[in-house]
Amino acid sequence: MNSWISCCLLGVALLASPNSVDARTRQAPKNDASAEFDALVKQLDLARTKLQTDFEKAKTPEEQEAVLRDAPWTHFQTEFKSLATKAAGTDVAVRAWNECLELSSMTNQAELAKEALDTLEHDYLKLEGLRFALLGVPRASMFLGFTRAEAFLRRVAVESPHHSVQGVALYALGDLLASPWYSSEVGEVDGVALDADAKAKWIEKKHAEGRESFARFLAQYSDVVPPDPSWPKDRLKRVAEGTLFECDHLQVGMVAPDFEATDVDGAKWKLADYRGKVVVVDFWGFW
């Protein structure tokens, strides 16, 4: 494994679960299962921190590789699965299956990711807690299969009786379909291999459907807050708006929308000032 891939995997490990411990402690009344879940999440967060420290300490690519290889993700997946089975029928089970799903990107356990999704679909479709298990589905699509992930989110958006679950499902569906990050990984659809031309057309179609999904989210569900209360309340709305703007104004072939900016000397300038010149707009930073 080269260091670039290692870095990516580390990034995924650290970003994989945006949920904080706080996010999962809301459930009341407190019972054994939910306490066990909180404890597991705490351990997982500690393991992530430790991985980051160890990775930074590693001196060679081989050492870095060893740090990633020895990470305890499979152990956590097993623990979460066993908890999900024990707490069947509750929000805790939904969250535990969600952890299995999200950890699959670290463990490459496609079978477990599929089992998690099947269980969520068959046993928890009508539960309001299902909203906790939707935002990780786009990333897990590389193990679930793009079509399977899409079908699941579409079904939840239609069949859940809860406004909040429908909204989060539409948002996740928009994320899955509109982002070339996921669709560009797809090599075949319905068992038919796509050549370059067919693939480009298919990606374009999915992109348009993703745009529609975000548009519907904004029209009917802009009040829906992120399942994780540690996120800003308007985050889903803001990302949906940004994606819609990008779809409608920032594609190749479109006239770039003007903007006004201030330079380091306090002077104002506009993109339109540079009409007549070829312009490279570079969003950058070192931080």
Next chain:
Amino acid sequence: MIPHEKELVKLLAKEPFALLGINSDGDAAKLKTILADNGITWRQAVDVTTSGVLATKWNVHGWPTIYVIDAKGVIRFRDLRDDALADAVRGLVEEAKRPAK
């Protein structure tokens, strides 16, 4: 990125071309230091943070994010880097200099 960009700016100094940076490192004073330390001469927009006004409006979630816009203001390429970026820009500059039919 930056060495390539410097080269491009130098190479196309007399051509109809502009490199515009939208920076998320901090306020104007901080950015001024960064520009001086790195010998960056092209124009900047002070966008302060990764959730600055411009980065938010243009839905930027990864850095760098690069747009190549032709002389008519049309977006022609996204997210090219280094040599591919330089080639694309040179092609568009030639296109801009060609007399209109």
